[in-house]
Structure formats: structure tokens, C-alpha cells
Amino acid sequence: MNTVVGENKITTLDKVSEGKEVTLISIEAGRGLLSRLLNMGLVPGSKIRVLVNKGGGVLVISVHDTEISISRGIAQKLLVRVESP
Amino acid sequence: MKRITVALIGQPNVGKSTLFNALTGGNAIVTNWPGTTVSKSEGVIRHCQYEIHIIDLPGVYGLTAFTIEEKISRNFIVNEKPDVVVVLVDSLSLIRTLYLALDVLELIDRVVIGVTKVDEAHSRGVHINYNLLEKQLGVPVVPLSAVRGDGLRELAERIISVYEAGRREHTKVDYGELSTYIESAEALIRQCDLGLSHRWLAVKVFEGDPETLELIKSRCTSLYEDLVELREEASRILKVDPAVIVARSRFKHAESIGKTCVIQVAVRKKAPSKLFYHPVYAPLISIAIILAVFTLAFNLNTGFPVASILESVGFSELAEAIENYTISSLIERFLEWSSSTLKGLLGENAISLFLSEAVLGGVGALLLFLPLIMTVLATIGVLEDTGLLTRLAVGVHTLFEKLGFSGHALFPLSLSLGCNVPGLLVARAIPSTAERVRLIMLLPFIPCQARLVVLLALATAVRQGFLLVVLSYIVAFAAFFALGFALYKWSTMRSESVEIRLLLEQPPLHKPIPRVVWWYTWWHTKHFLVKAGTIIVLANILFWLLSHVGPSMSFTDDPGESIAASFSKTLTPILKPIGISGEGSWIIALALIAGFIAKEIFISTLLTVTGASSVKNAFTTIGVSEQSVIALTIFVTLYVPCLAALSTIYSETRSLKLVAEAVLLMLVVAYTSAILAYTLALVLTL
Numbered sequence: 001m002n003t004v005v006g007e008n009k010i011t012t013l014d015k016v017s018e019g020k021e022v023t024l025i026s027i028e029a030g031r032g033l034l035s036r037l038l039n040m041g042l043v044p045g046s047k048i049r050v051l052v053n054k055g056g057g058v059l060v061i062s063v064h065d066t067e068i069s070i071s072r073g074i075a076q077k078l079l080v081r082v083e084s085p
Numbered sequence: 086m087k088r089i090t091v092a093l094i095g096q097p098n099v100g101k102s103t104l105f106n107a108l109t110g111g112n113a114i115v116t117n118w119p120g121t122t123v124s125k126s127e128g129v130i131r132h133c134q135y136e137i138h139i140i141d142l143p144g145v146y147g148l149t150a151f152t153i154e155e156k157i158s159r160n161f162i163v164n165e166k167p168d169v170v171v172v173l174v175d176s177l178s179l180i181r182t183l184y185l186a187l188d189v190l191e192l193i194d195r196v197v198i199g200v201t202k203v204d205e206a207h208s209r210g211v212h213i214n215y216n217l218l219e220k221q222l223g224v225p226v227v228p229l230s231a232v233r234g235d236g237l238r239e240l241a242e243r244i245i246s247v248y249e250a251g252r253r254e255h256t257k258v259d260y261g262e263l264s265t266y267i268e269s270a271e272a273l274i275r276q277c278d279l280g281l282s283h284r285w286l287a288v289k290v291f292e293g294d295p296e297t298l299e300l301i302k303s304r305c306t307s308l309y310e311d312l313v314e315l316r317e318e319a320s321r322i323l324k325v326d327p328a329v330i331v332a333r334s335r336f337k338h339a340e341s342i343g344k345t346c347v348i349q350v351a352v353r354k355k356a357p358s359k360l361f362y363h364p365v366y367a368p369l370i371s372i373a374i375i376l377a378v379f380t381l382a383f384n385l386n387t388g389f390p391v392a393s394i395l396e397s398v399g400f401s402e403l404a405e406a407i408e409n410y411t412i413s414s415l416i417e418r419f420l421e422w423s424s425s426t427l428k429g430l431l432g433e434n435a436i437s438l439f440l441s442e443a444v445l446g447g448v449g450a451l452l453l454f455l456p457l458i459m460t461v462l463a464t465i466g467v468l469e470d471t472g473l474l475t476r477l478a479v480g481v482h483t484l485f486e487k488l489g490f491s492g493h494a495l496f497p498l499s500l501s502l503g504c505n506v507p508g509l510l511v512a513r514a515i516p517s518t519a520e521r522v523r524l525i526m527l528l529p530f531i532p533c534q535a536r537l538v539v540l541l542a543l544a545t546a547v548r549q550g551f552l553l554v555v556l557s558y559i560v561a562f563a564a565f566f567a568l569g570f571a572l573y574k575w576s577t578m579r580s581e582s583v584e585i586r587l588l589l590e591q592p593p594l595h596k597p598i599p600r601v602v603w604w605y606t607w608w609h610t611k612h613f614l615v616k617a618g619t620i621i622v623l624a625n626i627l628f629w630l631l632s633h634v635g636p637s638m639s640f641t642d643d644p645g646e647s648i649a650a651s652f653s654k655t656l657t658p659i660l661k662p663i664g665i666s667g668e669g670s671w672i673i674a675l676a677l678i679a680g681f682i683a684k685e686i687f688i689s690t691l692l693t694v695t696g697a698s699s700v701k702n703a704f705t706t707i708g709v710s711e712q713s714v715i716a717l718t719i720f721v722t723l724y725v726p727c728l729a730a731l732s733t734i735y736s737e738t739r740s741l742k743l744v745a746e747a748v749l750l751m752l753v754v755a756y757t758s759a760i761l762a763y764t765l766a767l768v769l770t771l
Contacts, residue, residue, distance in 0.1 A: 026329070031293055032151040036516070036588065038332035039096075039146030041181040044325075045333055052362040057483040058492070058587055060362055064181035064336075067591035069362075069479045071491070073584045 009082050013048065014059065014075035021049045022080040024063075029077045037074075041066060048080065086136045089248050092162055094189065095173030096182050097144035098592045100201040100231055104173060105141045106604045107231040108240070113141070115611055118157050123513070124612075132241040135248075140167065148188045149294040149328075153513065159296060162193065163281065169195045169244050176206035176213055176228075177593065180336070180343035186222070187335050190256035192285040195247045196224045199240055204230040205595075210350035218346040223253060232598055255282055258338045263291060263330045266319040270312055277305035291316055291327035361476035364483065371480025374473070375495075379502060382464045386457045386534060387413050389541055393551035412456045413538060420449040435640050439629065442693070447625030450535075450685045451618050454504070457534040459610055461503030465496075466605035472592040482587050488566050489573025491515070491585045494524055500609065501531040505730040506617050507609040509737055516586055523572045525734055526747045529726045530565040530754075532558060535684040536722060542688045543718045546701040547711050557722040560762075564723060564754055617683075617729035624682040624728055632675070632690070644694045649675055659756075663716035663763040669695070669707035673717070683727040712770065716763035723755035 016022050024046045027034055041064040042048075051067065052060035060069045095101040105113070109128025118125045126141040142161055143154035150159040162170060170193045174182040179200070186198055200213065219226040225243040229236040260267055270287035279286065279300065289297035290312050302309045319327050361367050384391050388408040396404035408414055424441045431437035468474040474496065482492030493515045501508030508528050515521040532540065540557050544550030577583045632649040635641040644650055653674035660670050672694045680687035688700065697703035704714055725731065725748055735744045 026325075031328075033516075033586075033588075034326070034328060035149050035151055035292070036146065038328065039149070039184065040588075040590065041184065041336070043332045043336045044329055046336070052359060054362070054364045057364050058362065058479050060479070060591070065178040066181055067593075069475070069492075069587060069589045069591055071482065071486075071585065071587035074586055074588060 011080060011082060012076050013050070013061070013078040013080050014053070014072050016050045016053065016080060016082060018050055018053050020082060021047055022082050024048055025079045025081055027078055029074075033074070033077075037078075040068065042068075042078070048078075086131075086134060088136045088138065089169060089244060090165075090167045091137055091139045091169045091171055091244055092142055092165075092167040093139055093171050093173070094142045094158055094162065094185070095144060095199075095201075096146050096175070096185050098590055099144070099173045099175040099182055101141065101144055101173050102604065102608070103601050104199065104201060104229060104231040105139065106600075107234060108139060108237055115608075115615075123153060123157055130241060132238075132245065135241075135245050137241060137244060139171075145185065147185055148192070149289065149292045150296050152516075156296060159294075162189065163296075169197060169248050171197045171199055171240070171244065173199045173201050173229075176200045176203050176211060177209065179211075179213065179347055180339045183339040183342060184332075184335055187256060187258055187338055190222065190224065191258060191288065192255065192282050194252045194255070195250075197240065197243045197247055198222060198224055198226045199229045199236070200226060201229050201231065203228040203235070204233055205593075212348045212350065214346045214348075218342065221342050221346065223256060232600070255284065257284070258335050260288070260331060260334045262323055263319060263327055263334070266315060266327070267291065270315055273308050273311055273315075274301075274305070277301075277308055279304060288331055291319065292331050293328050361480050367480040368484045371477040374477060375499065378464050378468065379461070379499070382460045383537065385412060386460050387411050387537060387541055389537065389554060390551065393544075393554070397549075397551050412460065413453060416453050416456065420445070420453065424449075435633075438633070443626045443629030444622075446629070446686075446689060447622040450621055450625065450683060450689075451614070453538070453685065454535055455610070455614070457538070458503045458613055459606055461534060462500070462507070462609045463602055463606045465499055465503070466602040467597045468499075469605060470597045470601045472594040475589050475591050476594075478589060479587070479591075486585045489520075489523070489570045489585070491517070491520060492587045492589070494520070497524055497528055498531060501528050501533060504533050504535075504613050504617065505529055505531065505726050506733050507612045509730065509733045510612060513737065516588065517584075519576055519583065520585070522738065522743070523569055523576075525737055526572070526743070526750065527565050527569050529730050529734075529747065529751060530561050530568070530723060532561050532722055533684075533726060536726065539680075539684045539687055539721060540718060542700050543714060543721065545699065546704050546714050553715060553718055557718055560719055560758060561722050564758070568750070568754070616733060617727065620729045620732060621683045621727065625686060628679055628682055628686065632694075644675075645671075649678070653678060662760050663720070664713040664767075665707075665709055665717070667708050672703075672707055673709065677720075677724075680721060681725050681728070683729070684721070687721060712763055712766035715766045716759040719762040720755045720759035723751060723758055725751050 010025065024042060024044050026044055027037055027042065029037065046063050049062040050059065051062055058069050058071055059075050060067060093101060093105055105126065105128065108130060113126040113128040116125050117123065123143060128139050130137045130139065142158040145155045145158045148159045150156040170189055172186040172189050174186055190196055215226050215228055225247060227236050227240045227243050229240065267284065267287045270290055271283045274283045274286050286297055301312060316327060323330065360370060380390065383389055388411040392404040392407040424445055427441045427445065428437050468477065478492035478495045481495055485492055485494055497508045497512040500511055505528055508531065509525055512521055512524045512528065515524065540554050544553050547553055632644045632647045633640060634648055635646045636648055636651060641647055650671060653671040656674040657670045660666065660673055665673055672691065675694065676687045676690040679690040691700065691703045695703040695706045697706050731744055731748065734747055735741065
């Protein structure tokens with residue numbers, strides 16, 4: 001389930017609860033996937049809003065005004081910083 | 086007339102195809118990119134003494150190339166050197182889509198930026214200062230609305246003015262801490278002129294673009310090691326993958342432009358419909374929607390399943406009325422009429438038979454399926470255009486994941502219900518190679534409209550015809566998913582890359598635009614026509630000749646005396662396990678060979694050879710029991726769909742081994758299932 005994250009905590013995207021906005025720090029992925037993610041706007045420093053995260057299944061995020069759905073496995077590769085509320 | 090070659094490029098979902106169609110009025114020439122099956126569309130517009138040739142490039146997120154599409158788009162721009170490049174950016178997500186534009190602007194002299202969907206942007210409170218944007222980018226910017234046709238003329242004018250104006254300075258993005266490394270790389274690359282922007286090449290080295298590295302390795306071998314070394318050094322000292330720095334800097338640049346040029350007025354933003362993402366409801370809703378729209382399309386085509394249900398509960402008159410006005414029966418009547426008219430005009434001889442059966446039969450088969458396929462494609466077109474399809478893909482992902490497929494598989498799967506050929510082609514978009522190959526092997530199990538028509542014809546020969554058709558679909562889908570799961574588990578055991586991934590942009594939901602749906606439908610229909618069409622017509626002619634020429638090479642009226650018949654007779658022992666034996670059993674074997682070419686010839690062969698007026702009578706003549714018909718129906722559902730599908734599997738994989746494996750798999754599965762069905766039918770009717 002969703003882990004409660006404190007102030008300025010670093011975690012992976014799949015653990016961020018719905019409605020929260022986080023900043024992307026880094027991506028741990030192979031060349032092909034990394035390139036695709038970067039080109040789609042998932043660039044370190046980008047603000048990501050988690051629109052849907054049910055603790056299982058697909059996540060829906062909004063980044064640079066675009067809605068993107070990503071599988072949990074990919075979300076686990078995205079390291080993010082949760083800013084204090 | 087001066088000729089200008091223009092490359093049209095844009096990220097997925099920016100509305101590129103829509104704009105291309107609006108520009109060329111749908112009069113595009115569709116071919117394949119050399120050595121691939123990726124479609125290449127080319128259209129011409131004429132404007133004040135200029136002939137503008139527009140080449141639609143595959144939608145890509147950036148010029149760094151990892152997939153087939155990315156390689157095509159990148160290489161066209163880099164190697165073919167079009168006169169002008171038009172980059173489309175989306176007014177609804179300007180910053181993100183400017184990313185690709187910046188990548189192009191760093192390389193190309195003559196660029197025009199088209200800003201799409203401006204009609205929609207306005208209603209969403211997005212206002213863009215185009216003059217300022219133009220100033221900041223240093224190239225012409227044209228606001229466009231493909232749906233309303235706004236800006237198309239201006240785009241043509243701007244293309245001409247850019248073409249005539251000549252070179253401009255390349256855009257320079259500030260790459261921050263990586264700048265010094267990029268400059269060093271640039272200096273190295275300058276020693277070996279490749280005819281491309283040195284800075285752009287340097288940036289691509291740090292992005293790890295495989296094509297650029299390959300080019301340098303082969304043309305500037307002595308520099309290659311140094312450049313790779315430089316890249317590794319940057320990575321080591323900056324402690325970040327240089328590709329990340331490049332992307333981040335480019336985005337920063339796009340963002341700074343966006344901040345000054347875009348004003349977002351607060352309008353009430355619709356929250357994303359979470360219904361499609363609910364863990365329990367989403368799969369249910371998705372499957373319900375898919376079933377509903379396909380039932381509608383199937384019914385329009387063939388009357389199945391509504392007419393069949395009405396029939397089985399006793400409303401046979403109503404069922405008949407529906408069946409008489411389905412698309413397939415209307416066309417069938419038209420074909421019967423034209424065939425008899427032709428025979429009437431030319432009299433009964435070898436030539437009129439050849440024309441009416443071999444030629445018209447093949448063309449007719451094509452004509453018969455064209456509208457059926459188009460209905461299914463239009464249905465998917467509506468789902469796609471509204472943005473519903475990608476939501477449905479997410480809806481089924483969690484379910485599909487357990488079976489070894491991702492939500493991406495929904496597109497090829499649903500297209501295959503229309504025709505396997507476009508289904509196999511769109512499987513290309515699946516990011517994981519292993520999953521893509523699995524899908525290509527198994528998609529032929531999905532019954533297309535041609536098979537539906539054959540199934541419905543076979544169903545008239547048994548008492549519970551409706552149930553038989555439903556059963557066939559269940560068996561087909563069960564085979565698809567069971568084998569998919571088995572293959573998935575097998576690749577897991579061999580510990581290949583097995584993560585099932587989903588990465589999909591969700592375009593905003595909107596009402597379907599009829600013109601766009603039509604473009605989508607026509608686009609995929611062309612594939613059916615060109616690919617399946619040619620093969621079906623030619624193979625039908627060949628098959629007709631084989632079944633009308635005797636071993637002594639003379640024309641024969643009696644198909645039983647033909648070359649095809651004598652070959653079929655050697656195959657009859659195979660039919661024994663499903664209870665088909667005796668004198669006429671070779672006719673079934675012959676029909677099955679015909680069905681290998683294209684399913685629809687199965688029925689016509691059965692009817693012409695037996696001379697029966699209905700499928701039921703044909704089976705009685707040959708002496709096929711009801712249980713055997715059931716087994717035969719299952720076999721027909723599962724074995725090789727048609728030659729066109731096989732040739733598509735080959736062109737998509739370039740592997741004869743894979744085609745052979747797929748055929749073998751289909752035959753084995755079809756045969757075992759048929760024997761099983763026969764045994765079960767015997768047991769149940771004892």
C-alpha cells in the first residue's frame with residue numbers, strides 16, 4: 001500500500017500517493033527506455049503529479065500538461081523527491 | 086514549377102496524421118519505407134508555381150533513435166536532407182512537444198513550426214503569443230487547426246518563404262555543465278567533416294544515439310574511441326548520465342520559451358475520468374465497452390449475434406429480416422447477380438467460367454470483406470480518436486499482465502477482429518520485442534471478419550449453429566491467451582527480459598470527429614486492400630486453374646478430375662480422426678487447402694465442387710456428420726487465417742523460421758482441438 005512519506009523524502013514514484021506532486025530526480029533504466037522516458041518529458045527536475053495510484057496496477061501521472069499512464073515496474077525505476085506539503 | 090521536398094515530423098498525438106490528411110486532401114501515395122513495412126505517405130500540394138512534396142514521417146518523441154520508427158524519421162531528416170522540415174508542436178502541451186522541435190532546430194537550417202489544435206487550445210484557455218514564439222525560435226511559426234482547415238494556406242506560404250530565404254543560424258541550447266564537453270567533442274568531429282552540424286553530432290554522441298555512434302565509427306574511426314572516452318569522462322565527473330543532462334537542458338530551454346509565450350487562463354479543468362483507472366471497475370468497464378462496440382459492428386456486418394439469438398428463441402421472421410439487410414448479405418446478392426449476368430452475356434464456356442469464378446470470385450471476396458473490415462476499423466477509429474482506446478488499454482492492462490501481455494496488445498487484438506493484416510502491422514508499436522513476437526505468432530488465432538462469415542455459413546449445417554459460433558470464438562480466444570501465457574512463462578524460464586511494460590500517453594478525451602475517423606479507417610483499409618487484396622485475388626485465380634485443369638494439362642469441367650483433386654485425395658487420411666471418410670472426403674481436403682489461401686474460398690469451393698445449393702446440402706452429399714461439422718468448424722477457426730496474414734508475419738519479422746513455427750503451431754493446435762471437439766460431440770450426443 002501507499003507508504004507515508006515525510007518532508008523532502010526521496011522515494012520511487014510508485015510509492016507516491018494520489019494527488020501528490022513530486023520532482024523527478026533520476027531514472028534507473030536501460031538506454032532504450034531511458035531515452036523514451038526523457039523524450040516524453042520525464043526529465044530530472046520535472047514536476048510530476050500523481051493522478052492515479054491505487055497501490056497496484058497502472059499509475060497515471062501528469063507531467064508537462066500531459067497525462068501518461070505507466071506500469072508499476074517503470075514507476076519503480078523513477079526516483080523522486082516529495083516536497084513538504 | 087519549382088519542387089520543394091518537405092518532411093513533416095512531430096511527436097505522437099500532436100495531430101500529425103490529421104494535418105497531413107487535411108493538407109493533401111487524402112490524396113496521398115502510401116508505400117513502405119525501404120526495407121521495412123512501416124508505411125510511408127507522400128502527398129503533393131501546389132501553391133503559386135511551387136510543387137510541394139510532403140513526406141509524413143513516423144511520430145517520434147525525439148531524434149535519438151532506438152526503435153524502427155525513430156530510425157526512419159531520424160535518418161530521413163539527417164540523410165535525405167529534405168529542403169524544409171515542418172515540425173508540429175501541440176498547443177495543448179507546447180513545452181513538452183517543443184522538445185522535438187529544438188532537437189530539429191539544432192540540426193536543420195530551414196524549419197517551419199506548426200502549432201496544432203489551436204481551436205481546442207482556445208476553448209481550454211490556452212493563449213499563445215505566436216509572434217514572440219517566432220522571435221524566440223528564429224523560424225516561422227504557423228497556428229493550425231486541421232479540423233477547421235485554418236492555417237493550411239499560410240503553412241504552404243511559409244514553407245516557400247523559408248525555402249527561398251536560405252540558411253539561418255542553428256538554434257543553440259545551453260547544455261550547462263556539459264557545455265565544455267560538447268565543445269571538445271565538436272572540435273574533434275570538425276576534423277572529420279560528415280556534412281552535418283558538428284554541434285548536433287556532438288550532442289547526439291552524449292545522448293548515446295546509436296545511429297550517430299555507428300556513423301562516426303565507420304566514417305571517422307580514429308575519433309570514435311576519443312569521443313566514447315570523452316562521454317565516459319563526462320559521465321564519471323558529472324556523476325550523471327550525459328543523456329539526462331542533454332534532455333534536462335533542452336527541456337529547460339523549452340520551458341523558458343513556454344513561460345514567456347504561453348498564457349494559461351483559468352478555465353475549469355476537467356479532472357481525468359478515474360473510472361477508467363479503477364482497479365476493479367476499469368477492467369469490467371473496458372471489457373463491457375469493447376464487447377458492446379464490437380457486437381454492434383458485427384451485427385451490422387452479418388447479423389451475428391442478434392439475429393442468431395432471435396432465431397434461437399423463435400423470432401425467425403424478425404431474424405431473417407435483419408439478416409437480409411446486413412452488409413454481407415447485400416453484397417452477396419449483388420455478386421450473385423453480377424456473376425449470373427456475366428454468364429448470361431458470355432454463355433457457359435471456359436472463359437466465362439474463368440471470369441465469373443476465378444476473377445470475379447476473388448474480387449468479390451475482396452469486395453465482400455472490404456465493408457465488413459471497414460465497419461470494424463471505423464469502430465476502432467472512433468475509440469482511437471476520442472482518446473478512449475488508450476484508456477481501455479490501461480483498463481485491461483492489469484488483467485492482460487497476468488496473461489503475459491500488456492495493455493498495448495489491445496490495439497492489435499481489436500484490429501485483428503476486423504482483419505489480421507492491420508492487426509499484425511500495429512503490433513509494431515509494442516515496446517517490448519519479446520511481447521511483440523509473441524503477439525505476431527498468436528494474433529492469427531483471432532477470428533477475422535472473413536472467418537466470421539465462414540463460421541456463420543458452417544453453422545447453418547448444425548442444429549445449434551449460434552452456440553457453435555460462440556464456442557468457436559471462445560476456443561479461439563482461449564487458445565490465444567493460453568498459448569500467450571505459455572510462451573510468456575517459457576521466456577521467463579529462459580530469463581529473457583520479461584517485464585510487462587505499459588507506457589502510454591493519454592490524449593484528452595473528446596467527441597469523435599467524423600473526418601478523422603474516416604481517415605483512420607481508410608488508412609488501415611488501404612493495408613488490407615494492397616496486401617491482402619493482391620494476394621487473395623491472385624491466389625484465387627491460381628487455385629481456380631489448379632482445380633479446373635487435369636493432370637494432362639487440359640481444361641476439365643469436373644473438379645474431381647483436376648490436379649488439385651488428386652492432391653487432395655492423398656490428404657484424406659488426415660480427416661479420419663474427425664470422422665470424415667469415404668468417397669467425397671477429398672472435397673473437404675480441397676476446401677481446406679483453399680481456405681489456406683483465404684478463408685472465404687473454403688465455402689465457395691465446397692459449394693462449387695459438390696454442386697449443392699447450401700452448405701448443409703453439401704455436407705449431406707459428402708456424408709459429413711453433424712459432429713464432424715463441429716470439429717471442422719473448430720479447425721477452420723484455428724488453422725492459418727490466409728496467405729496475406731502469413732506474408733505479413735514474414736514482412737514484420739523477416740524470419741521464415743518464425744513463419745514456419747507459427748504455421749506449425751496453428752496446425753497442431755487446430756488439429757488437436759478439432760479431434761477433441763469431435764470426441765466431445767460424440768460423447769454428448771450418445
